Amino acid sequence: MIRCTAARVDLRALEANFRAVASYLEREARLNRGAGRGPVLPPGIIAVVKANAYGHGARRVAQALEAAGAIMLAVADIEEGVDLRASGVRAPILVFGALSVSDLDGVFDHTLTPTISSPASGAALQAAAEARRTSLHYHLKIDTGMNRLGFRHDNLRRTLPPLLASANLVLDAVHTHFGTADEPGHALFAGQRDRFEQACGVIDELGADPCLRHAANSAALLRDSRVWYDFVRPGLLLYGLVPPPLGSTVPLQPVMSLTSRVVAVKGVRTGECVGYGGRFCAERATTVAVIPAGYADGLDRRLEGRGFVLIRGRRAPIVGGVSMDMLTADVTDIDAVGPGDEVVLLGSQGSEPQQTIDAREMAAWIGTIPYEVLCRLGSRVERKYD
Numbered sequence: 412m413i414r415c416t417a418a419r420v421d422l423r424a425l426e427a428n429f430r431a432v433a434s435y436l437e438r439e440a441r442l443n444r445g446a447g448r449g450p451v452l453p454p455g456i457i458a459v460v461k462a463n464a465y466g467h468g469a470r471r472v473a474q475a476l477e478a479a480g481a482i483m484l485a486v487a488d489i490e491e492g493v494d495l496r497a498s499g500v501r502a503p504i505l506v507f508g509a510l511s512v513s514d515l516d517g518v519f520d521h522t523l524t525p526t527i528s529s530p531a532s533g534a535a536l537q538a539a540a541e542a543r544r545t546s547l548h549y550h551l552k553i554d555t556g557m558n559r560l561g562f563r564h565d566n567l568r569r570t571l572p573p574l575l576a577s578a579n580l581v582l583d584a585v586h587t588h589f590g591t592a593d594e595p596g597h598a599l600f601a602g603q604r605d606r607f608e609q610a611c612g613v614i615d616e617l618g619a620d621p622c623l624r625h626a627a628n629s630a631a632l633l634r635d636s637r638v639w640y641d642f643v644r645p646g647l648l649l650y651g652l653v654p655p656p657l658g659s660t661v662p663l664q665p666v667m668s669l670t671s672r673v674v675a676v677k678g679v680r681t682g683e684c685v686g687y688g689g690r691f692c693a694e695r696a697t698t699v700a701v702i703p704a705g706y707a708d709g710l711d712r713r714l715e716g717r718g719f720v721l722i723r724g725r726r727a728p729i730v731g732g733v734s735m736d737m738l739t740a741d742v743t744d745i746d747a748v749g750p751g752d753e754v755v756l757l758g759s760q761g762s763e764p765q766q767t768i769d770a771r772e773m774a775a776w777i778g779t780i781p782y783e784v785l786c787r788l789g790s791r792v793e794r795k796y797d
């Protein structure tokens with residue numbers, strides 16, 4: 412049995428996006444070589460698959476990205492990493508998030524690479540590694556101005572020596588994260604870049620073996636090749652979307668589409684209203700299509716009066732309240748809409764520009780970012796892979 416509201420995850424598009432990002436990095440590095448500036452070697456790609464691969468399904472996505480050549484995969488927490496190992500992923504897996512002391516076993520039992528972002532988590536991991544008589548490779552996170560996780564950039568000489576002296580811990584890489592990579596005019600970006608480079612200098616002076624560096628999410632990767640360092644960490648680009656408001660010439664295709672079918676068509680008389688709250692009232696004889704997809708499937712209630720769906724190749728405005736399991740669209744101007752007609756919520760229904768809706772456009776309708784649109788796709792929506 413399958414519901415008619417289903418997501419299609421196009422793994423070939425995912426692989427093509429991975430290759431497009433890799434070719435972009437190679438091409439830019441070649442241009443840098445010619446111009447005698449910036450990095451002349453393309454960085455490796457750490458493919459970010461946290462949050463169930465931005466809603467696409469972490470297991471299948473991780474396997475595809477591993478096969479496509481990702482050097483490493485990255486997840487938010489240990490549990491996500493353990494799940495990928497259970498599905499057979501062999502590539503190194505970096506855990507971005509803070510480690511709570513109770514769940515460290517997963518790091519050892521499933522060969523995950525933790526990020527150490529505080530003296531306390533360093534001490535806990537050292538103790539755990541020592542108790543197991545093993546050594547553990549880790550990445551070190553520096554907070555260069557986002558003020559979230561990481562060792563503060565400005566007192567590393569005081570905070571790092573105990574960690575660097577940990578007998579059972581091996582530093583593989585140092586990283587930071589940008590707070591404003593997708594805000595072109597924002598000064599914090601360059602400030603973070605400078606602080607990261609200074610921090611790496613201090614870490615060298617403290618006697619750490621020359622270690623690898625990474626910092627760039629999708630937006631930073633597109634924006635400034637000086638922050639590529641040894642690895643870049645794209646997420647959104649791999650799923651086929653450019654972080655707004657940036658533009659890019661990298662040829663990407665959205666990986667996820669979301670479709671449903673019309674289950675009922677209702678004639679509404681002038682003056683009658685549709686749905687919870689009665690907010691949409693017909694000003695003319697109106698035909699409404701009922702679509703079995705609602706906020707439980709991840710469709711935001713703010714789509715009411717703002718968003719569209721595609722039916723018969725045309726845009727039908729979402730009218731009336733988005734309910735838990737249904738939404739309604741005005742199809743008065745579209746001929747012969749009937750039960751069973753395909754509805755595209757995300758994706759294409761023809762080759763004209765207005766026949767495509769992507770997560771970036773949907774996000775703009777409701778005042779959020781495409782990341783949230785993708786991650787919120789409901790758990791009851793079946794993902795079909797091809």
Ligand SMILES: *Cc1c(COP(=O)(O)O)cnc(C)c1O
Binds near residue numbers: 507629645
């Ligand atoms: C989520 C995340 C990324 C990927 O961000 P995108 O904008 O999707 O490319 C990179 N690094 C860290 C630390 C992250 O948390």
